[in-house]
Amino acid sequence: MRVNRIVKQSQKWPFMIALALMLNIQFAVGQVQSRSTYPAPVIIPSSESWDGNDGSWSSFVFQIGTPPQTVKLLPSTASYETWAIDPQGCQPGDLPNCHTLRGELYNYNASSTWDPNLSNVTTDIYPLELETALGYTGKGRYGFDDITLGYIGSGGLTLKNQSIATIATKSFFMGLLGLTPRSDNFTSFNDPLPSFMQSLQNQSKIPSLSWGYTAGNQYRLQKVLGSLVLGGYDSSRFVKNNLSFSFDLDNGLAIGLEAITTGTGQALLPAPIEAISLDSTLPYIYLPTEACTQFETAFNLTWNDTVQLYLLTDAQHSALETQNPSITFRLGTSPNTVDITLPYAAFDLNASWPLVSTTTPYFPLRRAVNNTYVLGRTFFQEAYVITDYETGTFSVSQCQWDNPLTQNIITILPPNATNSTSPATTVHKLPTGAIAGISLGGAAIILVVILLFYLCHFRPRRERQRAAELEAKPPAHQETTLKPEMADTSVASPVVYEAEGTKIPIPVEIDDGERPIYELPAREAAASEINSVNEPREIIERRNHVFSKAEKQVLSPVSALSSKQMFSPVSAFTP
Numbered sequence: 001m002r003v004n005r006i007v008k009q010s011q012k013w014p015f016m017i018a019l020a021l022m023l024n025i026q027f028a029v030g031q032v033q034s035r036s037t038y039p040a041p042v043i044i045p046s047s048e049s050w051d052g053n054d055g056s057w058s059s060f061v062f063q064i065g066t067p068p069q070t071v072k073l074l075p076s077t078a079s080y081e082t083w084a085i086d087p088q089g090c091q092p093g094d095l096p097n098c099h100t101l102r103g104e105l106y107n108y109n110a111s112s113t114w115d116p117n118l119s120n121v122t123t124d125i126y127p128l129e130l131e132t133a134l135g136y137t138g139k140g141r142y143g144f145d146d147i148t149l150g151y152i153g154s155g156g157l158t159l160k161n162q163s164i165a166t167i168a169t170k171s172f173f174m175g176l177l178g179l180t181p182r183s184d185n186f187t188s189f190n191d192p193l194p195s196f197m198q199s200l201q202n203q204s205k206i207p208s209l210s211w212g213y214t215a216g217n218q219y220r221l222q223k224v225l226g227s228l229v230l231g232g233y234d235s236s237r238f239v240k241n242n243l244s245f246s247f248d249l250d251n252g253l254a255i256g257l258e259a260i261t262t263g264t265g266q267a268l269l270p271a272p273i274e275a276i277s278l279d280s281t282l283p284y285i286y287l288p289t290e291a292c293t294q295f296e297t298a299f300n301l302t303w304n305d306t307v308q309l310y311l312l313t314d315a316q317h318s319a320l321e322t323q324n325p326s327i328t329f330r331l332g333t334s335p336n337t338v339d340i341t342l343p344y345a346a347f348d349l350n351a352s353w354p355l356v357s358t359t360t361p362y363f364p365l366r367r368a369v370n371n372t373y374v375l376g377r378t379f380f381q382e383a384y385v386i387t388d389y390e391t392g393t394f395s396v397s398q399c400q401w402d403n404p405l406t407q408n409i410i411t412i413l414p415p416n417a418t419n420s421t422s423p424a425t426t427v428h429k430l431p432t433g434a435i436a437g438i439s440l441g442g443a444a445i446i447l448v449v450i451l452l453f454y455l456c457h458f459r460p461r462r463e464r465q466r467a468a469e470l471e472a473k474p475p476a477h478q479e480t481t482l483k484p485e486m487a488d489t490s491v492a493s494p495v496v497y498e499a500e501g502t503k504i505p506i507p508v509e510i511d512d513g514e515r516p517i518y519e520l521p522a523r524e525a526a527a528s529e530i531n532s533v534n535e536p537r538e539i540i541e542r543r544n545h546v547f548s549k550a551e552k553q554v555l556s557p558v559s560a561l562s563s564k565q566m567f568s569p570v571s572a573f574t575p
């Protein structure tokens with residue numbers, strides 16, 4: 001009897017396992033489709049160093065040109081251009097380590113793949129069209145060259161012939177990686193190249209036109225590097241809230257600001273602001289003058305008109321450290337608001353050359369020009385922003401500081417992803433080791449069933465366990481939470497870095513507001529052009545000007561996406 005029962009069971013098992021595994025095949029094919037149709041998100045490699053003259057910022061590393069030149073860039077949530085520092089950006093009168101301070105230079109001249117942008121036949125120098133509403137101006141040399149992610153030899157992704165501008169102006173001290181896609185038809189010249197993000201999407205390197213970014217900081221968990229994921233986000237870095245906001249490319253990531261309060265309940269914003277930009281290009285928080293006045297009173301700040309910063313004396317600095325205020329920004333529109341709280345440490349930044357001649361602590365608040373309000377990079381130290389250009393939505397979340405932070409990359413799929421019913425026609429794109437060779441054909445299923453009989457006779461226990469495991473896993477979860485291969489190699493826990501000591505520029509005397517004398521090759525008209533507006537002084541003067549909105553809008557990219565996508569209703573991000 002007993003023998004009989006065992007025989008019966010062993011006859012049932014193959015059938016059950018075949019059933020389970022057929023389910024498994026269906027599930028596997030679903031995975032094949034999503035994997036083959038959509039690439040994994042791209043994690044931008046951190047330089048693992050801290051750079052900048054307006055604070056210490058976690059930069060990201062790229063190679064440009066042939067042979068490759070390594071540069072460190074900061075992400076700009078408002079720009080669609082990639083900027084690197086031109087050799088003209090460091091002059092004989094500058095600090096000797098100027099090139100290091102600025103994240104290293106990119107000498108287009110030394111790159112065999114550099115191709116100047118001669119849309120304007122007479123020159124490759126064009127005005128920089130970023131933060132013009134805040135009074136920033138300058139010129140860049142535009143062209144095309146190859147960009148590779150990561151340090152040399154790290155095997156990072158390469159994009160050929162990308163649009164790049166080299167800048168000399170010191171008002172933008174570091175090079176930038178623009179995260180905004182550019183519209184197809186925006187330009188006064190014909191045929192503009194797509195932005196870096198669009199190139200990635202066009203070449204199917206990212207699953208969707210989207211990103212997740214937080215700036216990192218030096219005051220949490222013994223320094224936390226910035227995190228930038230394209231086509232996804234790192235869910236380990238923030239506290240989920242279920243709010244998402246819609247935007248259109250013309251206005252950037254604009255959100256309402258309902259209130260600013262200190263930890264002790266003091267209100268610092270006299271009236272709500274309808275739209276404030278989440279813009280990581282600059283560190284500053286631009287608020288209405290009345291709000292700045294409230295800050296001045298609350299924290300005993302004094303505006304230094306010469307350098308256009310709230311510089312702190314040692315006494316003011318230590319008083320603030322003692323006071324240690326936290327500041328909460330209530331974003332959104334009632335009742336859909338999210339609170340982001342910044343500790344004083346987030347505002348405790350140092351200004352250094354060429355903003356000031358001696359490294360000085362300052363408070364990164366500025367008086368708004370022309371009703372242009374901004375939450376700058378300072379804010380991104382404690383906020384995680386996810387932006388999806390395909391649905392025209394973004395979310396803002398408070399960062400979380402679990403120790404250790406264990407990276408968990410979530411893919412953002414395009415809006416029509418779930419409607420995909422086409423069979424796995426791109427099996428060749430399967431990652432190695434994946435369920436290759438599985439076909440939907442009946443022959444394949446029969447083959448598998450035969451294989452199953454073989455397997456269950458020789459390795460029944462193992463298969464049973466596997467079937468049970470697979471049944472336990474919800475496939476939908478698997479499909480939307482693909483972990484890229486890169487996830488393992490990326491920094492999961494905080495890394496301790498050496499103190500900033502070596503990077504603090506030696507105090508030198510700079511011409512107090514006067515232009516340093518640049519030695520320019522006389523024949524290189526372009527060089528002098530690109531240098532002509534690179535003084536902070538000029539920026540300060542310009543800042544006081546009134547900039548027309550019309551001017552800004554000409555430069556605003558018009559959506560390349562369908563209006564239906566851009567104005568889709570506010571919705572939460574999947575999953």
Ligand SMILES: *[C@@H]1O[C@H](CO)[C@@H](O)[C@H](O)[C@H]1NC(C)=O
Pocket residue numbers: 087088107109521
């Ligand atoms: C470009 O190369 C030429 C020839 O080697 C050199 O004279 C010129 O100074 C270089 N320009 C820059 C900006 O490096």
Ligand SMILES: *[C@@H]1O[C@H](CO)[C@@H](O)[C@H](O)[C@H]1NC(C)=O
Pocket residue numbers: 120121122123
């Ligand atoms: C091309 O550049 C020259 C020199 O900078 C400038 O005068 C001219 O207006 C530019 N052309 C266009 C179409 O912008």
Ligand SMILES: *[C@@H]1O[C@H](CO)[C@@H](O)[C@H](O)[C@H]1NC(C)=O
Pocket residue numbers: 115144161193
């Ligand atoms: C790079 O792109 C620009 C703009 O499309 C084009 O004019 C140029 O020929 C390209 N260069 C190379 C080397 O492909």
Ligand SMILES: *[C@@H]1O[C@H](CO)[C@@H](O)[C@H](O)[C@H]1NC(C)=O
Pocket residue numbers: 185186187558
């Ligand atoms: C770009 O395209 C949009 C929609 O097709 C159109 O409304 C807009 O006027 C265009 N902009 C330019 C500068 O051509």
Ligand SMILES: *[C@@H]1O[C@H](CO)[C@@H](O)[C@H](O)[C@H]1NC(C)=O
Pocket residue numbers: 117118119126142163187188189190191192193
């Ligand atoms: C060259 O640069 C200018 C200024 O940014 C831009 O408007 C133009 O579209 C670029 N040309 C190409 C072919 O990308």
Ligand SMILES: *[C@@H]1O[C@H](CO)[C@@H](O)[C@H](O)[C@H]1NC(C)=O
Pocket residue numbers: 201202203204
């Ligand atoms: C990439 O861009 C080229 C040129 O604009 C276009 O023909 C092609 O369809 C694009 N590919 C994808 C996948 O968007």
Ligand SMILES: *[C@@H]1O[C@H](CO)[C@@H](O)[C@H](O)[C@H]1NC(C)=O
Pocket residue numbers: 240241242
């Ligand atoms: C999500 O939204 C609902 C209302 O729509 C709210 O009751 C709930 O508290 C929210 N959850 C979180 C985590 O914010």
Ligand SMILES: *[C@@H]1O[C@H](CO)[C@@H](O)[C@H](O)[C@H]1NC(C)=O
Pocket residue numbers: 300302313315316319
């Ligand atoms: C505010 O700062 C000034 C220095 O700028 C200092 O003299 C003054 O005592 C401070 N006031 C308070 C209330 O801390």
Ligand SMILES: *[C@@H]1O[C@H](CO)[C@@H](O)[C@H](O)[C@H]1NC(C)=O
Pocket residue numbers: 304305306307311356357360
């Ligand atoms: C403003 O800052 C500069 C540079 O640190 C300093 O020389 C100047 O005295 C300051 N001005 C005021 C009014 O504090």
Ligand SMILES: *[C@@H]1O[C@H](CO)[C@@H](O)[C@H](O)[C@H]1NC(C)=O
Pocket residue numbers: 415416418419
């Ligand atoms: C996906 O399918 C749903 C339901 O069939 C439909 O409402 C939606 O518009 C589709 N999305 C796209 C992008 O086609």
Ligand SMILES: *[C@@H]1O[C@H](CO)[C@@H](O)[C@H](O)[C@H]1NC(C)=O
Pocket residue numbers: 037414416417419420
């Ligand atoms: C989703 O939409 C994009 C653009 O609208 C299209 O290129 C892509 O093929 C679509 N994907 C699927 C799976 O339908």
Ligand SMILES: *[C@@H]1O[C@H](CO)[C@@H](O)[C@H](O)[C@H]1NC(C)=O
Pocket residue numbers: 133370371372546547548549550552
């Ligand atoms: C700046 O202010 C002027 C006058 O108040 C206004 O016409 C213009 O639209 C404003 N520009 C911006 C960019 O806000």
